[in-house]
Amino acid sequence: MIKYPTSNKVYQQKPISTKNRGMAFEALIDQSNTYYLENSIAVIHKKPTPIQIVKVDYPARQLAKITEAYYKTPSTTDYNGIYKGHYIDFDVKETRSKTAFPLKNIHPHQIKHLKNVHQQQGFAFILIAFKTRNTFHLLPYHKLEFYLNRATKGRKSITYEEIKADSYTIQEGYRPPIDYLKAIDRWLEDI
Amino acid sequence: MIKYPTSNKVYQQKPISTKNRGMAFEALIDQSNTYYLENSIAVIHKKPTPIQIVKVDYPARQLAKITEAYYKTPSTTDYNGIYKGHYIDFDVKETRSKTAFPLKNIHPHQIKHLKNVHQQQGFAFILIAFKTRNTFHLLPYHKLEFYLNRATKGRKSITYEEIKADSYTIQEGYRPPIDYLKAIDRWLEDI
Incomplete structure (x- = not known):
């Protein structure tokens, strides 16, 4: 194993947070949900993976x-x-791309479900992490829908600039690591 | 296998619905949820059983x-x-007792979760089927709480009469088989 000198750090162009580096985005969301639950802020759980038992x-x-x-x-x-x-109601996605979020990351059953929830007046969205940028975004379903329609006849991804414009950006923190309910508060103000 | 004559039916004291006889209560709720989803009435799903994969x-x-x-x-x-x-947010319970619903049917993690949901202003409840009576009831968590407290120093069940008084009774039907959202409508009127 090669040990890089710590002074390598100075070559990084921008200081990026190292708090939760390397931890999968989903794990940060799970930690945030535990924080919300323990502090009586919200009751949000990850659903178990469905298994067919034989x-x-x-x-x-x-x-x-x-x-x-x-x-x-x-x-x-x-x-x-x-x-x-x-x-x-939401799903969690991450991409290593710096420039765009590929729509193939969202599966048809997820789109259908988010649409159903949106029609029932629920808060339907996706949480997107740009891993190499270390930025986090809450994109409401009604914004996502525009790009899904566009994808049927053109571009199959959402550019980073578009996501920045259409989503609520979330700052990474310590407790909770990803305070996405702050983004919901801003969304509520927009309604 | 003994084949009982169909004329046995005349000995039944009350005519009870045979529409969904023998089908587990959960299966009727699942069918109702499918009906609600297909008719854009509500989006309610059963969660998968959590499994630890080794x-x-x-x-x-x-x-x-x-x-x-x-x-x-x-x-x-x-x-x-x-x-x-x-x-x-709810759980589905059935009992073969004619006289009371035993509280041991509700597990501690379910009680805790329903309480959390109730505190977040959600509709938290249990759906109870008295199998031998063929009656169905939606009991809100805030009503259930009274009997849970009572159980700490006394009776460990809720009598049928108490459930009739404190719950919203649901009529069995054809499509959906258990239209429990009608009970939610009545609950909404009470708020």
């Missing part, structure tokens, strides 16, 4: 061991819950 | 076979979603 053994009393199972396609997004009486 | 094999390209996994304790209720902009 075979279960009982090697001991009270112990069920699943020995054959398969992943199923979910019918919703991964996260939902309630904040100040509002229904919240 | 080992995954890849017997063929694109095929992930889980060969060792275990059930985990959920941290929420089984159902949540949105109806007319309102956050909905």
